[in-house]
Amino acid sequence: MNACNRGGYRKPGLLVRRAFNPMVAGLIQLGISVKGSRLLEVQGRSTGLARRTPVNLLRHGGREYLVSPRGSTQWVRNLRAGDGRLTLVLGRRRWDRVATEVPDRAKLEILRGYLSNWKVEAGTFFDGLGADSPESELARIAPRHPIFRLTTLGK
Numbered sequence: 001m002n003a004c005n006r007g008g009y010r011k012p013g014l015l016v017r018r019a020f021n022p023m024v025a026g027l028i029q030l031g032i033s034v035k036g037s038r039l040l041e042v043q044g045r046s047t048g049l050a051r052r053t054p055v056n057l058l059r060h061g062g063r064e065y066l067v068s069p070r071g072s073t074q075w076v077r078n079l080r081a082g083d084g085r086l087t088l089v090l091g092r093r094r095w096d097r098v099a100t101e102v103p104d105r106a107k108l109e110i111l112r113g114y115l116s117n118w119k120v121e122a123g124t125f126f127d128g129l130g131a132d133s134p135e136s137e138l139a140r141i142a143p144r145h146p147i148f149r150l151t152t153l154g155k
Contacts (some may be wrong), residue, residue, distance in 0.1 A: 008144060010070040010125060024054040031091025035117065037088040042067065057088060060113035064150040066099065067114045067146035069125035072083075078148045085153070099148035107142040109137055 017074065019144065028039045040055040053075050058065040068076050084099045102110065117133035123130065125147070129137050 009072045019124055021054055024086050025052065028054060028090055031093075033090055035121075039091055040075055041087040042075055042078045043082050043085070045078045049079060051075065052089070056114075056118055058110070058114050058117065060110055061070075065098070065102070065110055065114075066148045066150065067110065068146045069114075069122040070135075071125075072111055072146060084149075086146075086148075095111050096153050097150040098153060102147040104139075104142045107145070108138045110147050111138050111142060111145065130137060 023038055024034055025039060027034060036057045036059070037054055038057045039052050039134045041050050041052050043049070051074070053073075055066055055075070058067055063151055079099050080101070086093045086097050086099055088097060111126075112131045113130065115126060115133075118131050119126075127137075127141055129141060
């Protein structure tokens with residue numbers, strides 16, 4: 001994994017941590033995806049235990065990506081500290097993947113795709129920018145939002 005994109009972290013509020021994330025995680029465990037949501041399962045960097053959090057899986061340009069709207073979150077730190085292996089979960093289905101961090105210069109179109117899908121839910125974390133924002137503005141915020149390209153194991 002490369003060392004770029006180590007931007008800040010916007011901690012979720014109490015309502016998100018105690019109500020929204022558990023509600024979305026519960027739906028995902030039942031096999032109900034909310035606009036592409038999945039449970040991300042990644043090994044904890046300190047404990048080695050599996051850690052789970054809801055994420056929005058972006059399919060863009062024939063590839064899969066995970067974008068971190070909140071910056072260098074715990075799941076981002078765990079991916080960076082490990083070997084990039086993760087599991088996406090929806091109900092009883094599980095998909096093993098390897099994550100490779102995307103450099104800042106390659107993020108712009110991926111950010112456009114993410115904002116096209118989730119601006120209403122996550123726009124506040126992107127300084128109010130949207131899919132139609134100028135390239136220069138997307139380039140300005142790109143370092144604050146880690147993005148990982150996902151591939152299947154063995155590819």
